[in-house]
Amino acid sequence: MGQLSLKQITKTFGTFEVVKDVSLDVHEGEFMVFVGPSGCGKSTLLRMIAGLEHTTDGDIVIDGKRVNDLAPVDRGIAMVFQSYALYPHMSVFENIAFPLRVEGAPASEIKSKVESAAQILHLENRLDQRPGNLSGGQRQRVAIGRAIVREPEIFLFDEPLSNLDAALRADMRIELTRLHKQLGATMIYVTHDQIEAMTMANRIVVLNAGDIAQVGAPLELYHKPQNTFVAGFIGNPRMNFLPVTCKEVTDTGVTVDFNGQRLHVEVEAPPSRRSQLAGAPLTLGVRPEHITLGGGNASMTVTPSVMEYLGQNTIGYAPLPDREETFCFVLPGTQTVPAETPIDVTFSTADCHLFDSDGRALPRRANTADLGAPALQIERPTA
Amino acid sequence: MMNPARRATRILTLANPFSKRTRTSAMMDRYTWFEVVLIYLGIFVFLAFMLAPFVEGFLVSLKPLSQLFSTPYNFWPENASFEAYVTMWDRIPYFALYIFNSLLIATAATLIVLVLVVPAAYAFARFSFKGMPLLLGAFLAVSMFSGAVLLIPLFRLMRTLGILNTYWAMIIPGAAFLIPSAIWLLRTYMMRIPPELNEAAYMDGASQFYTFRRVILPLARPGIIVVAIMTFIGAYAQQFIFALTFNSKTEFMPLPVGLFAFFGRQEVVWNELMAASFVGIAPALVIIFFLQRYLVGGLTAGAIK
Numbered sequence: 001m002g003q004l005s006l007k008q009i010t011k012t013f014g015t016f017e018v019v020k021d022v023s024l025d026v027h028e029g030e031f032m033v034f035v036g037p038s039g040c041g042k043s044t045l046l047r048m049i050a051g052l053e054h055t056t057d058g059d060i061v062i063d064g065k066r067v068n069d070l071a072p073v074d075r076g077i078a079m080v081f082q083s084y085a086l087y088p089h090m091s092v093f094e095n096i097a098f099p100l101r102v103e104g105a106p107a108s109e110i111k112s113k114v115e116s117a118a119q120i121l122h123l124e125n126r127l128d129q130r131p132g133n134l135s136g137g138q139r140q141r142v143a144i145g146r147a148i149v150r151e152p153e154i155f156l157f158d159e160p161l162s163n164l165d166a167a168l169r170a171d172m173r174i175e176l177t178r179l180h181k182q183l184g185a186t187m188i189y190v191t192h193d194q195i196e197a198m199t200m201a202n203r204i205v206v207l208n209a210g211d212i213a214q215v216g217a218p219l220e221l222y223h224k225p226q227n228t229f230v231a232g233f234i235g236n237p238r239m240n241f242l243p244v245t246c247k248e249v250t251d252t253g254v255t256v257d258f259n260g261q262r263l264h265v266e267v268e269a270p271p272s273r274r275s276q277l278a279g280a281p282l283t284l285g286v287r288p289e290h291i292t293l294g295g296g297n298a299s300m301t302v303t304p305s306v307m308e309y310l311g312q313n314t315i316g317y318a319p320l321p322d323r324e325e326t327f328c329f330v331l332p333g334t335q336t337v338p339a340e341t342p343i344d345v346t347f348s349t350a351d352c353h354l355f356d357s358d359g360r361a362l363p364r365r366a367n368t369a370d371l372g373a374p375a376l377q378i379e380r381p382t383a
Numbered sequence: 384m385m386n387p388a389r390r391a392t393r394i395l396t397l398a399n400p401f402s403k404r405t406r407t408s409a410m411m412d413r414y415t416w417f418e419v420v421l422i423y424l425g426i427f428v429f430l431a432f433m434l435a436p437f438v439e440g441f442l443v444s445l446k447p448l449s450q451l452f453s454t455p456y457n458f459w460p461e462n463a464s465f466e467a468y469v470t471m472w473d474r475i476p477y478f479a480l481y482i483f484n485s486l487l488i489a490t491a492a493t494l495i496v497l498v499l500v501v502p503a504a505y506a507f508a509r510f511s512f513k514g515m516p517l518l519l520g521a522f523l524a525v526s527m528f529s530g531a532v533l534l535i536p537l538f539r540l541m542r543t544l545g546i547l548n549t550y551w552a553m554i555i556p557g558a559a560f561l562i563p564s565a566i567w568l569l570r571t572y573m574m575r576i577p578p579e580l581n582e583a584a585y586m587d588g589a590s591q592f593y594t595f596r597r598v599i600l601p602l603a604r605p606g607i608i609v610v611a612i613m614t615f616i617g618a619y620a621q622q623f624i625f626a627l628t629f630n631s632k633t634e635f636m637p638l639p640v641g642l643f644a645f646f647g648r649q650e651v652v653w654n655e656l657m658a659a660s661f662v663g664i665a666p667a668l669v670i671i672f673f674l675q676r677y678l679v680g681g682l683t684a685g686a687i688k
Binding site: 050051052071072073077078079081083085086087088089098099102103146150 | 577579580582583584585586587588589593598601602
């Protein structure tokens with residue numbers, strides 16, 4: 001058990017709508033990540049699922065039961081806080097045992113459950129210590145221990161790794177993925193870090209200003225973003241957007257005019273919209289890592305103002321004439337590209353995305369599987 | 384353990400403000416020699432004002448009465464003796480009762496204040512409700528009045544309630560005037576307890592009262608002890624005016640009023656008065672010293688981040 005549905009959830013603070021009419025199904029055993037920029041409503045959405053905030057409108061349904069008015073415990077939910085929220089005056093043992101003590105569980109049961117939780121989280125030798133004597137990673141594990149000891153059906157994580165340093169964060173990502181496999185429970189994880197989202201999620205929900213921008217598997221979002229927001233948010237450095245004009249729409253794709261070059265991008269354009277698209281301004285999206293020096297069937301000349309040599313790759317930033325954003329390209333390995341010198345960069349139209357003037361994507365024809373994406377681990381609903 | 388010789392040198396180097404090499408203090412905490420001199424001079428001046436009366440009071444208690452009025456006046460006592468500490472018990476037979484009354488009144492007022500203030504401060508710190516700023520402001524405004532200004536209305540109030548000349552006449556107004564500052568003090572302390580702990584406890588199924596008892600109270604303990612000490616001292620110090628006004632029964636009098644007995648018709652028995660003052664505050668000092676041991680700082684370390 002652990003199936004969660006959100007039905008047209010709305011949350012307003014005063015007159016400000018933080019979450020707008022969000023509907024979503026989270027499957028049993030799924031690792032679902034809410035990702036989005038600061039203030040997009042992802043934490044508010046999580047707190048409503050947790051039962052810490054009221055919903056202004058809409059239903060939260062867990063295993064077929066409406067839980068809007070139930071306390072968190074009765075929803076079968078446990079939550080791990082960004083700040084850990086450990087009880088500093090209690091030992092690690094008592095911290096983990098707290099939910100069981102509240103329940104009034106017998107001492108022997110508390111002992112065995114806390115010990116098994118401690119074993120899963122490698123905290124056996126820390127049970128007598130106070131949280132103040134633990135490192136950040138250990139505190140985080142205590143907080144997780146307190147959540148798993150009650151064996152809830154759904155776990156909520158509110159940016160749990162954001163207080164850890166980079167190396168520890170990478171370790172904890174792997175730990176959490178392992179924990180998810182071990183427990184098999186539904187997990188909902190909020191983060192603003194797209195690397196956490198891409199590495200841990202079965203599916204990602206990208207939120208933008210209280211709306212769901214797209215829901216999908218990590219690589220589906222990367223390869224087939226449905227709008228410019230998702231295209232720009234997923235992937236680092238962010239996708240380049242270039243203005244183009246639509247020339248011709250056919251069954252195989254759309255031909256656009258890009259700085260005098262005619263490029264044929266393989267996207268689907270429904271016949272009903274074709275007449276409307278012809279001649280219209282479109283946005284061509286190409287990711288920095290798909291830019292090459294030579295090769296490809298499209299080219300442009302840029303003058304990088306800043307070059308970053310990271311060893312593993314080389315990143316260049318070039319201002320575009322009449323555009324606010326800079327053009328970014330990532331070249332593999334260490335390449336000697338001097339700054340302030342015009343160079344010709346190329347890319348292949350097979351890697352390109354096309355967006356209409358409203359920012360909606362014209363779906364790429366390429367199959368996600370052909371782009372190297374592994375099959376989804378979670379069965380998608382047939383309905 | 385450090386060996387004694389090394390420990391001694393370490394204490395020496397720490398105590399020497401002019402040693403530059405072994406100093407471990409931060410750069411911004413270092414001072415030149417004349418700054419150190421000025422700082423200590425300032426400390427000395429104010430300490431002298433505070434402590435000189437105590438020193439002289441103690442010395443007076445050691446002197447025979449005749450020496451107190453000799454000219455020229457001798458600061459240091461000749462033939463010092465603790466005789467006054469013995470004779471005072473004979474002059475005022477109720478003295479032990481006065482000390483007991485003082486402690487009883489102060490303790491009762493402190494307990495009443497704690498029972499009322501701890502939940503009130505928690506409510507003011509954690510919940511927001513209608514009229515909260517107004518109430519807090521009112522508490523602050525009330526505590527600006529000294530109890531002395533309100534003596535006459537208080538007298539009439541207590542006469543109506545029929546509690547004049549009882550312990551309650553001293554305990555209740557004593558507690559009432561200490562509540563506002565105690566609320567402000569404890570509220571500030573409780574606001575430092577992260578609200579995430581409440582949310583975490585709520586997520587774990589704890590009721591509001593369970594959270595208060597098992598999470599908030601233990602964490603607020605240092606703050607509660609500070610409030611207890613402040614209230615106890617306050618109740619001890621302010622009982623004079625309430626006792627003098629609202630009580631006329633000798634057996635209920637607290638120490639400060641009891642000390643009046645040393646003021647005779649002709650003369651004031653200064654040496655016994657001083658001796659009695661020192662003996663009188665001793666129990667209070669012991670209690671405060673005892674409470675202070677429970678003041679542990681940094682209890683919230685490790686709660687968040």
